[in-house]
Amino acid sequence: MIDITSLFKVTYGLYIVCSGNETKGNGYISNTFFQVTSEPPKFALCCNKNNFTSEIIEKHGFFSVSVLHQKANSEIFGRFGYKSGRDFNKMEGMLIKYGISGIPIVLNESIAYLECKVVQKFDVGTHWLFIGELIDAQVLDETNDPMTYAYFHQVRKGVAPKNAPTYIDQAKLATKVKSVKLEKFKCTICGHIYDENKEKIKFASLAANWKCPICGADKKEFIVI
């Protein structure tokens, strides 16, 4: 029998992956990026086929990976993690560097970046595995630690969006303790659960300008579950 919680023991970082050019760029939050060879340095990136960024990577043949740090502000997850670039320009107002290949690299909240040229593409079902050869890489900040998915999940209570390789249907997780009197509210933008039983404050009692701690969404974006 598969115990879904064992999947949380696999370690990941969190990254902003971008492609495009100065006219039209896009990016998303990925946790599935790792090195596959040392000579030459090549990396694998797993990206949902429906992601707008997948299309742009295919078109441009390059992608950049910005390594997020542990204290990264929640707006960056709201912007890149839970919304589609088909609906709005994610790059607007961001601190962007254009790489050797001309693709955008997000510098906000990042401690390093890597720029890769796509050399292979494999079909693994719902997702593509892009293999990229490293063409440039820089450290931006030596003082902060990289954000890990475990930290995002355990400390910051974030959850993977539906398109992520590591998406977990919450209904599949056995609820060990059931709240009978208090309610749970779900952020319709990022899926974050506000559990009155854990927080000890009724959702209705939160200030009107309270924001989702994960994606920065307004209170009105939450629904009872």
Added chain:
Amino acid sequence: MIDITSLFKVTYGLYIVCSGNETKGNGYISNTFFQVTSEPPKFALCCNKNNFTSEIIEKHGFFSVSVLHQKANSEIFGRFGYKSGRDFNKMEGMLIKYGISGIPIVLNESIAYLECKVVQKFDVGTHWLFIGELIDAQVLDETNDPMTYAYFHQVRKGVAPKNAPTYIDQAKLATKVKSVKLEKFKCTICGHIYDENKEKIKFASLAANWKCPICGADKKEFIVI
């Protein structure tokens, strides 16, 4: 210009990957394992073509992944990380469970395991990318945190062996501070560097039964570099 140190900002866990059967099993330490799809749950594993375990995975069509915890003892890295199963039986004396497919799963120093059936295999140069569909997964220990490669590297001072996708040639790293009077000694088993300048104790002054903190090798396995 590629700054090699930026590659250390990519986050990895550390795992014992095994395959084989009750008669002949083998395993190695991997840091390159991640989920690639959620429906069905599938994982990618990157393995050097020269690794003995690669051969065994190809032969049996299944692999197991045991998630190492942060306090894992150094002998397990010595046994699985820096030696080849062609030379000795790595499974001897280990606590082994045989999975649904009959392959060995190492339970020592592990907090969870995942068992996968190989469904695809991609050639990325020096390494194979095996895609495995999850057939079983269990949590073994809720109290310890997974070992991360950053922790292994920064706190426990471990280095990736030559066959790893993340292997770094130390000569490529710019030495910022050079020791002029004190010497460095390298473990010929795992590559760990004992730097007298950092340790403030001459290597010759260490007790005769002193062991490599990474792989447990004897003092005589060290050479001056």
